[in-house]
Amino acid sequence: MADTAWDVSSVLSVGARTDAPRHGAIVRWTHWITALSFLALLVSGMEIVVSHPRFYWGENGNVLTPALFSLPIPSSRATVPTGYGYVLPDQNGWSRFLHFEAAWILVFTGLVYVMFGLFSGHFRNSLLPRAADRSWRAFSDSLAEHFRVDALAGADARSYNLLQRLAYLVVIFVMFPLVVWTGLAMSPAFVSAIPSTASALGGRQTARTLHFLLSVALVLFLLVHVAMVWLAGFRERMTAMITGHASAREESE
Amino acid sequence: MSGISRRTVISRGIAAAAGLSGLALAERIADRFGLVPPDHGGIYGPGETLTYAAHRLLMRHSPAREFSRSQISSPPFANETAPPTDAFKRLQAGGFKNWSLSIDGLVAHPASLSLDDVRRLPVRTQITQVACEEGWSYVAEWIGTPLVEVLNAVGILPQARYVMYFSIQPDWVDSIDMADALHPQTLVTYAMNGADLPVPFGGPLRLRVPRQLGYKSVKYVTRMTVTDRLQPFQGSYAWYAGI
Numbered sequence: 001m002a003d004t005a006w007d008v009s010s011v012l013s014v015g016a017r018t019d020a021p022r023h024g025a026i027v028r029w030t031h032w033i034t035a036l037s038f039l040a041l042l043v044s045g046m047e048i049v050v051s052h053p054r055f056y057w058g059e060n061g062n063v064l065t066p067a068l069f070s071l072p073i074p075s076s077r078a079t080v081p082t083g084y085g086y087v088l089p090d091q092n093g094w095s096r097f098l099h100f101e102a103a104w105i106l107v108f109t110g111l112v113y114v115m116f117g118l119f120s121g122h123f124r125n126s127l128l129p130r131a132a133d134r135s136w137r138a139f140s141d142s143l144a145e146h147f148r149v150d151a152l153a154g155a156d157a158r159s160y161n162l163l164q165r166l167a168y169l170v171v172i173f174v175m176f177p178l179v180v181w182t183g184l185a186m187s188p189a190f191v192s193a194i195p196s197t198a199s200a201l202g203g204r205q206t207a208r209t210l211h212f213l214l215s216v217a218l219v220l221f222l223l224v225h226v227a228m229v230w231l232a233g234f235r236e237r238m239t240a241m242i243t244g245h246a247s248a249r250e251e252s253e
Numbered sequence: 254m255s256g257i258s259r260r261t262v263i264s265r266g267i268a269a270a271a272g273l274s275g276l277a278l279a280e281r282i283a284d285r286f287g288l289v290p291p292d293h294g295g296i297y298g299p300g301e302t303l304t305y306a307a308h309r310l311l312m313r314h315s316p317a318r319e320f321s322r323s324q325i326s327s328p329p330f331a332n333e334t335a336p337p338t339d340a341f342k343r344l345q346a347g348g349f350k351n352w353s354l355s356i357d358g359l360v361a362h363p364a365s366l367s368l369d370d371v372r373r374l375p376v377r378t379q380i381t382q383v384a385c386e387e388g389w390s391y392v393a394e395w396i397g398t399p400l401v402e403v404l405n406a407v408g409i410l411p412q413a414r415y416v417m418y419f420s421i422q423p424d425w426v427d428s429i430d431m432a433d434a435l436h437p438q439t440l441v442t443y444a445m446n447g448a449d450l451p452v453p454f455g456g457p458l459r460l461r462v463p464r465q466l467g468y469k470s471v472k473y474v475t476r477m478t479v480t481d482r483l484q485p486f487q488g489s490y491a492w493y494a495g496i
Binding site for chain 1: 296297299300301303304308311312315316317318320324326328329330332333382384385386387388389390391392463464465466488489490491495496
């Protein structure tokens with residue numbers, strides 16, 4: 001209940017459960033700011049990768065050392081052997097500016113969200129699997145349900161299901177912290193202050209490779225997330241995340 | 254009704270004025286303590302200022318990682334540079350005997366140092382990483398004299414805030430704040446991996462700034478200017494490259 005107290009409408013309609021928003025104001029705002037920041041980080045990150053689409057493991061790596069893997073794309077640097085007969089224009093100036101500005105916005109937004117989630121009970125009530133769901137049986141049931149489109153469309157819109165909760169928890173508490181960590185491990189100044197940021201991972205190039213792989217994993221999460229929203233009813237779910245309510249009808253019910 | 258709206262207007266006005274003057278005050282304090290980078294304007298200014306301020310608060314003196322001899326990259330990678338100018342080729346033909354490093358600006362004794370003059374200053378050897386903003390990296394042994402030794406030799410004036418350094422190559426100039434200029438690892442480098450600094454790596458003289466990305470380590474340095482202000486920063490890259 002506490003996580004809806006932020007919304008004035010819930011204060012005005014005590015006891016009318018259906019009038020409580022599906023998503024509180026803090027969740028909605030932080031969701032969309034995070035979405036925009038992530039998009040900016042993704043676009044600028046891809047531009048930065050184009051300047052050196054080769055990845056390594058350990059402390060060092062450059063075009064004179066073998067790559068762990070490389071992306072089959074052209075590069076914005078003539079020094080990188082890509083097999084393409086042309087070099088793309090350098091975009092690292094604005095890309096790096098945008099990358100770090102979006103990262104700051106994302107970190108501040110994440111802090112607001114985590115503080116809210118901890119103190120409002122949002123994490124405990126909405127993200128932590130229900131006591132009855134903490135079993136492999138519940139997990140496999142939820143997994144099976146996700147392969148039945150009709151079940152998704154009829155799913156309870158007021159509560160996250162088990163797989164959804166686990167996915168959000170992993171993204172919020174594992175992947176985002178790791179992507180921030182591996183990003184900071186590439187900062188020569190930050191690493192000068194806390195060397196273990198890089199050394200605990202095995203070196204700068206390992207951090208860079210993990211940073212890339214984590215962003216790929218986050219993109220996969222995003223694709224599945226949007227696909228699930230689509231299957232569950234795109235218009236209704238989007239309206240709920242924008243206005244808090246699925247429709248005007250729901251508010252008057 | 255009008256009373257409420259008037260009260261609302263007044264209280265919001267006060268809040269906005271307090272907020273704005275608070276921001277202005279914060280900016281003055283931040284500038285006073287050297288937490289505002291020269292490229293703090295524009296749409297990306299807030300991000301750059303946050304990064305620079307956070308780094309200067311948390312890591313003004315922290316030492317860049319140094320590596321063991323066994324971690325030196327073999328071979329190191331020399332990034333491409335523009336073709337050498339005629340002036341550079343002439344000096345190269347003479348074995349860089351006539352290479353000079355001039356220091357001017359906010360210094361007590363402007364000077365012009367030969368390579369031998371630089372070599373007579375206290376020597377520092379460090380094994381540090383070159384990390385390019387593109388993503389690649391290598392580790393090498395760098396030998397030179399800390400920039401702070403050069404600055405002490407010419408005597409910097411109290412109002413000094415930045416050191417600009419110029420390559421002999423046209424349009425290749427960069428600058429660092431005093432935190433990095435006085436940092437013991439910021440090295441006026443003339444040798445690498447036990448030999449004279451090779452030309453592809455910036456020889457005969459390169460300023461190595463190991464706490465920032467590679468593009469701050471300008472090659473073929475011939476001049477430095479100590480200054481209290483930078484022109485509005487023109488580069489397309491971030492001025493501060495600690496991240």
